[in-house]
Amino acid sequence: MKKLLIIGYVWPEPSTTAAGHRMLQLVNAFISFGYEITFGCTAVNTEFSEDLEALVVRCVSLKLNHHSFDDFVQQLNPSVVVFDRFMVEEQFGWRVAESVPDAVRILNTEDLHSLRKTREECHKENIDFSIEQWLKKDITKREIASIYRSDLTLLVSTFEMDLLTEELNIPNKLLLHLPFMLESLEEQPNWPSFEERQDFITYGNGKHAPNVDSIKYLKEAIWPLIRRKLPKAELRIYGAYLPQQIQEMHNPMEGFNITGWAEDLDAEIQKARICLAPLRFGAGIKGKLVDAMRNGTPTITTQIGEEGMHGNLPWNGAIADEPISFAEQAVSLYQHKERWEQAQSNGIQMLIKFYSKANLEEKLRKAVETVELVLQAHRNQNFIGQVLQHQTLASTKYMSKWIEEKNRGK
Helix, strand or coil, X not given: CXXXXXXXXXXXXXXXXXXXXXXXXXXXXXXXXXXXXXXXXCCCCCCCCCCHHHHCCEEEECCCCCCHHHHHHHHHCCCEEEEECHHHHXXXXXXXXXXXXXXXEEEECCCCHHHHHHHHHHHHCCCCCCHHHHHHCHHHHHHHHHHHHCCEEEECCHHHHHHHHHHCCXXXXXXXXXXXXXXXXXXXXXXXXXXXXXXXXXXXXXXXXXXXXXXXXXXXXXXHHHHHHCCCCCEEEECCCCCHHHHCCCEHHHCEEEEECCCCHHHHHHHCCEEEXXXXXXXXXXXXXXXXXXXXXXXEECHHHHCCCCCCCCCCEXXXXXXXXXXXXXXXXXXXXXXXXXXXXXXXXXXXXXXXXXXXXXXXXXXXXXXXXCHXXXXXXXXXXXXHHHHHHHHHHHHHHHHHHHHHCC
């Protein structure tokens, strides 16, 4: 049986984060491919961590800057190693390359971390984001270097695929567009109707900066405009790890309800008529918007929100970047049944075309098998990756060993 090692940035939390849900999809995909899976991580488990062992996944705790990993990975001898985000590849990639050189190295991005961070900095500094701003950042150079060092990089967003291939000329053979892999919908989903739903919803993990900013933006600029037109409307905000500043915004008199983590978020989404997601920065594709589609709930979002998600298909709601137009679209969609039902139908079409689990799993399987079959030729054609791997072994390796020796002397 082929062996897969996944080195996680954190232990996956599919009930609290889109990234956790995505990681669980990858785990299940590789299980279906017949892999024996080991999941390793340097972080600690939380109350929301998935029970991977229930999926017959071996779980191991890893140490940073420690030779024990070299012995562990040599003994495991995986044929494929997945690094969850570029920071993990920086930490462990050189050790994998040195200890098990024949293992296919896959980078799972979740989103382009550098793009999200650059947009966040631009937003805080009140300056327009540009590709030039992104390219200037050290974090961008680190992430791109990680992509080149990897045999294959998984990207969820078509926008990010285009950014890497068109702006940086990264070869397509190093990249794979692989959005969320979802079970197909029934032909007639048993969702509550327009009349059976009421009020608005938003949700997201409170450790994710775009989510926190979105809730603040709703509170300060958008929700008052909606309430002026719909004085009886309620907005419910769900999410784990919501910070104190968000919890203090709870104000039932204004219909602004901070509810916290929901054990069955899908049920709450289906009760709502519309999902609001006024995201002002971020990257990747947005799990909250996919979740809304999966539950038949139209969404109002921004250009950042819808980016890279739906190709040329119409959005399942409306897209607006300014508070007044955002609120107007929300009120209009809330009040017009025919438009609402069309938006719901648009969401179904998006899920069918872009997020089919069967199609995407087959795409992933073929990509991994292709790289495995021609691994050395694949690497020989990636000369920049070879150079960066050489430089990493010459620098990061010895920095890590220096840290290890320093820690040993304490």
